[in-house]
Amino acid sequence: MLISVASGKGGTGKTTVATNLAYSLGKRARILDCDVEEPNAHLFLNPVFRDTETVNAEIPKVNMELCTLCRKCAAICRFRAINVVGKTVLVFPELCHSCGGCFRVCEPGALTVASRELGQVERGEAGDIAFIKGCLRVGEAMSPPLIKRVRTYEAKDRINIIDAPPGTSCPVISAMKGTDFVLMVTEPTPFGLHDLKLAVGAVKILGIPHGLVINRADMGDDRVREYAREENIPVLMEIPFDRRIAECYSRGGLIAEMVPEWKESFQELYQKIQSQVLV
Amino acid sequence: MRELVVISGKGGTGKTSLTAAFAALSKNSVLCDADVDAADLHLLMNPSIVTRTDFQAGNEAVIDKALCTECGLCRELCRFNAVGEDYVIDSIACEGCGVCVDFCPVKAIAFPVKICGEWYRSDSRFGPMIHARLGIAEENSGRLVSLVRQEAREFAEAHGHDLIITDGPPGVGCPVIASLGGATAVCIVTEPTVSGLHDMERVMRLAAHFNIPGMLVINKYDLNPAMAQDIEDLARERNVACLGRIPFDPGFTRAMVQGKTIVEYEKDSELTKTVKAIWEALITSPVMNARGIKDLSYMIKPKQGENVL
Numbered sequence: 001m002l003i004s005v006a007s008g009k010g011g012t013g014k015t016t017v018a019t020n021l022a023y024s025l026g027k028r029a030r031i032l033d034c035d036v037e038e039p040n041a042h043l044f045l046n047p048v049f050r051d052t053e054t055v056n057a058e059i060p061k062v063n064m065e066l067c068t069l070c071r072k073c074a075a076i077c078r079f080r081a082i083n084v085v086g087k088t089v090l091v092f093p094e095l096c097h098s099c100g101g102c103f104r105v106c107e108p109g110a111l112t113v114a115s116r117e118l119g120q121v122e123r124g125e126a127g128d129i130a131f132i133k134g135c136l137r138v139g140e141a142m143s144p145p146l147i148k149r150v151r152t153y154e155a156k157d158r159i160n161i162i163d164a165p166p167g168t169s170c171p172v173i174s175a176m177k178g179t180d181f182v183l184m185v186t187e188p189t190p191f192g193l194h195d196l197k198l199a200v201g202a203v204k205i206l207g208i209p210h211g212l213v214i215n216r217a218d219m220g221d222d223r224v225r226e227y228a229r230e231e232n233i234p235v236l237m238e239i240p241f242d243r244r245i246a247e248c249y250s251r252g253g254l255i256a257e258m259v260p261e262w263k264e265s266f267q268e269l270y271q272k273i274q275s276q277v278l279v
Numbered sequence: 280m281r282e283l284v285v286i287s288g289k290g291g292t293g294k295t296s297l298t299a300a301f302a303a304l305s306k307n308s309v310l311c312d313a314d315v316d317a318a319d320l321h322l323l324m325n326p327s328i329v330t331r332t333d334f335q336a337g338n339e340a341v342i343d344k345a346l347c348t349e350c351g352l353c354r355e356l357c358r359f360n361a362v363g364e365d366y367v368i369d370s371i372a373c374e375g376c377g378v379c380v381d382f383c384p385v386k387a388i389a390f391p392v393k394i395c396g397e398w399y400r401s402d403s404r405f406g407p408m409i410h411a412r413l414g415i416a417e418e419n420s421g422r423l424v425s426l427v428r429q430e431a432r433e434f435a436e437a438h439g440h441d442l443i444i445t446d447g448p449p450g451v452g453c454p455v456i457a458s459l460g461g462a463t464a465v466c467i468v469t470e471p472t473v474s475g476l477h478d479m480e481r482v483m484r485l486a487a488h489f490n491i492p493g494m495l496v497i498n499k500y501d502l503n504p505a506m507a508q509d510i511e512d513l514a515r516e517r518n519v520a521c522l523g524r525i526p527f528d529p530g531f532t533r534a535m536v537q538g539k540t541i542v543e544y545e546k547d548s549e550l551t552k553t554v555k556a557i558w559e560a561l562i563t564s565p566v567m568n569a570r571g572i573k574d575l576s577y578m579i580k581p582k583q584g585e586n587v588l
Contacts, residue, residue: 010449011292038474038477038481040473076377078376098358104356105381138484138485141453167316169413169454198317205415206416219529220532243502250472250502
């Protein structure tokens with residue numbers, strides 16, 4: 001089972017839901033933190049990491065002794081990552097999308113493979129729960145290849161919980177694509193609703209079954225619930241605003257650990273997801 | 280031209296609510312929504328759109344089935360696994376690199392320009408606003424961020440505005456990087472939670488990487504006063520001045536439900552006073568007022584007889 005937890009708007013409680021769900025399911029769960037720009041799940045589950053791998057993007061490096069200044073590399077590169085200026089070839093590593101086009105057109109073989117660090121993938125365990133975390137290098141713009149790398153550690157025999165980044169563009173798509181269910185976490189406010197609609201749009205393009213968790217359910221207004229009704233999106237859980245929950249979160253605590261009833265609620269949430277996926 | 284970019288690292292710390300309040304308190308500024316992925320500022324500004332322009336960025340490969348011989352070269356070359364077994368290109372996976380287009384032996388792949396969204400120049404009750412909508416599941420959000428900021432800058436210069444207030448995106452990736460280049464300063468809005476602290480630290484490093492001076496605002500500080508102190512201490516170590524602390528207050532949500540900024544919704548409340556004091560500290564800060572250029576403090580001085588919000 002692959003469950004991605006997404007939201008559109010940031011700060012609605014994605015990580016809260018992902019970590020509490022994983023905690024409540026125990027050893028059956030595996031968490032993959034794909035919010036690589038700002039990974040936070042480890043702050044709540046406190047995993048012990050035993051393996052760190054650096055993920056690189058493949059970029060070209062020019063050997064000027066072989067280069068004939070034919071400019072074919074500059075012509076094929078749509079990202080302007082390689083350019084010929086006078087008698088030198090300039091490579092702009094941060095613009096390179098690793099498409100491999102320049103290598104292919106370089107007839108004298110003047111390009112060799114170099115790398116740019118995208119970030120790191122750390123693997124370990126939080127108690128019984130397998131934990132995989134992607135972390136984008138600060139200053140790096142491209143997160144999708146790193147997200148895809150994190151997702152290579154999905155395990156078929158586990159409940160994989162993917163903490164997705166906010167937004168609706170390429171990083172989120174990379175985190176949701178191919179999952180069995182998207183759990184959308186929102187808050188009942190105008191911002192929450194507006195961004196939820198965008199997220200639902202993205203999920204529908206991907207054609208993945210989805211359901212809603214409404215966080216801070218008693219703040220704001222009723223328009224999120226009305227929208228869910230109109231769109232036939234099941235509301236699978238509501239978490240009220242409670243200062244104790246907010247304070248527990250602020251310290252890096254889990255409500256499912258603090259209050260046993262919440263652990264049961266998250267286990268029920270998983271059962272509801274299971275029945276949604278089977279439908 | 281000066282530009283203040285409001286960012287946070289972590290989402291949901293109150294960036295947009297504060298940006299909108301700053302817009303209400305400022306004079307002679309241009310508003311820019313650079314959170315193009317999930318733009319929300321317009322929900323508080325209710326702008327009327329003056330011009331609407333397509334955002335064209337990049338290209339998308341499309342295979343012409345009538346010409347395709349299914350030789351398999353494009354599938355072999357594509358690093359993004361965008362060519363399906365049926366020789367239909369998955370537009371979401373396509374990165375727009377054009378390698379398949381250039382190498383197709385029978386020239387069966389077209390490469391039309393993509394329209395990834397649109398951008399707007401609008402008028403709002405607090406002045407001109409430049410904003411955008413990125414198409415759902417689209418790429419190139421960084422380029423759209425650069426575009427709206429460029430348009431805001433050109434508009435401000437052409438019409439004699441001294442300041443651009445930009446609502447930035449969350450995270451530290453592509454759109455955030457695009458929102459930082461050339462900014463005068465960033466205002467980092469954080470909250471005293473383990474994730475607020477963690478994400479703020481990363482976004483501070485990013486701002487430092489691009490040499491942009493930072494200032495800090497701690498929202499919801501009373502949820503964890505000890506953590507708020509840790510955050511302030513970390514900021515001090517990094518030469519980021521903490522301009523104020525805002526208590527957790529459902530007033531922000533109530534104002535949002537009404538489509539208003541907090542300073543309009545609660546004219547004389549303690550919360551509004553706190554936000555106003557932060558705005559004044561921001562606008563009169565040394566980083567926003569380098570020597571030799573016009574002092575922005577005129578923005579917070581009421582003209583005679585004028586009723587300040």
